[in-house]
Amino acid sequence: MDPLALTLIELGAVVFCLGLLARLAGRIGMSPIPLYLVGGLAFGAGGIVELEGMKEFAHLSGEIGVILLLLMLGLEYTAAELFTGLRKSWQAGVLDLVLNFIPGAGLALLLGWGPVGAMVMGGVTYISSSGIAAKVITDLGRIGNRETPVVLSILVFEDLAMAVYLPILTATLAGVSFLGGLTTVAISLAVVTVVLMVALRHGHRVSQAVHSENSEVFLLNLLGLALLVAGIASALQVSAAVGAFMLGIAISGATAHSATRILEPLRDLFAALFFVAFGLNTDPSSIPPVLGWALVLAVITAATKMLTGIWAAKRAGIARPGRFRAGAALIARGEFSIVIAGLAVASGAVPDELAALATAYVLLMAIIGPLAARYVEPVLKAFVRPVRVPAQA
């Protein structure tokens, strides 16, 4: 068959299947991410059918998917929100980092994957899925809850931490020397600081530069600029994703809202392809051997996120049920864990088992997270007698 025709047929079939999977996920009320990953596993090396023709396209789409994921993450927050978030919740943020980085890093060392593997797995277990968390909070009608700002500010802190972590990871994976690594980190920290300052003072100018009433012009401006910034950041070894994230932060106000609206369908498509591309490169037969470890890691890091949430909510003066709700909302891991694992796998600096473990882990956490958030309260009520005396009217 003509290779182009083959690629189109494969791509069409995959995207169509993803649509079916997303619909199934919506029907049973779960995040589509685990299903996308399973889809990728099924179509990749060692899967049910191996799709060779679309591999190249899937790879590039995956890269674009990461850029769009991070760009939209940046669009969600204004620089001012990031600063207040940082000021108000850095203690909780640091506790979150310590408690949730260590289990992943420790297991990687235990399995003999070295410091690079530890760096990667620490990141995978650290970062909660802000996409899943936000959806859970909205779906369960918890936007007005008192613990919600606590959860959101921890997520904000994590996203800022990502902006520092990703460049360090990129440098580590590229195997640059210690001195070279320090330079990269220094450059990235300087860039992050400068962008935040610029965004805070002159965000409206950046917004003006990309904004257009014509949605076509706006989309092309925005996408072009995002890819350019990501490419330049990548050339400076600061990580393409962070470049896109910073651009997202610099764009603010009404422009950010319309940008979110306009990019959403593109993000959905390319992010789905990103999860598939990640799954494509993982051999499903490599998963069962690491499933046990993934389970252990899942249990430990569910508990550590729970502790983080409980501690942070308690500090904010929230009663017991709210503390548990805050902890459970943070449990889900998803897109960003896969972004980190994907960077590591693409660099070839980590063993293949790491990809398998990360896949299995995210599969578990993306399913457990929303379930935990939904059922933590009924479970808590069944086991603990209510302490609070209802207020008198």
Added chain:
Amino acid sequence: MNVDETDLPGLGRRKDFMTASGRRIGVVELREGQTELIVSTWDDPDTCQASIPLTGDEAATLGNLLGGQHLAMKLAEEHREIPGIVTRQFSIAPGSPFQDQPMGKACIRTRCGVSIVAIMREGEVLPSPGPDVVLHPGDLLIAVGTQEGLDTAADILRNG
């Protein structure tokens, strides 16, 4: 009254307060411009029993109902000394004959001796409105008059 304002990064802003009965009540203003009315459960003020999405019109109407009730109660209190005087609220429904018309066109005072002492609009009070004030759907008129006069006024406002 102490209203707490809390930022919800990425989502919007929450404004709420504690009622005397121990429930937290307020609104969440979402980024995309929607408003949600939130009411906490009775046993856990941290959580929400209901979060009800409201359109702009609905939020304004609810604000008028609550504010109007308060105003009407105050007026009734002041008129208690004068027998025969009653305070009542009339809302301008969409499709009312006086929608988008100056209030003077209804000639309420001339026809039934009823005074419109205030209009509640989008949570704001317009005190002593003149005949030139244009009525909008969702407006709440606070009227003072006799029982019969108010009945007539209600009929005028509904049917022209």
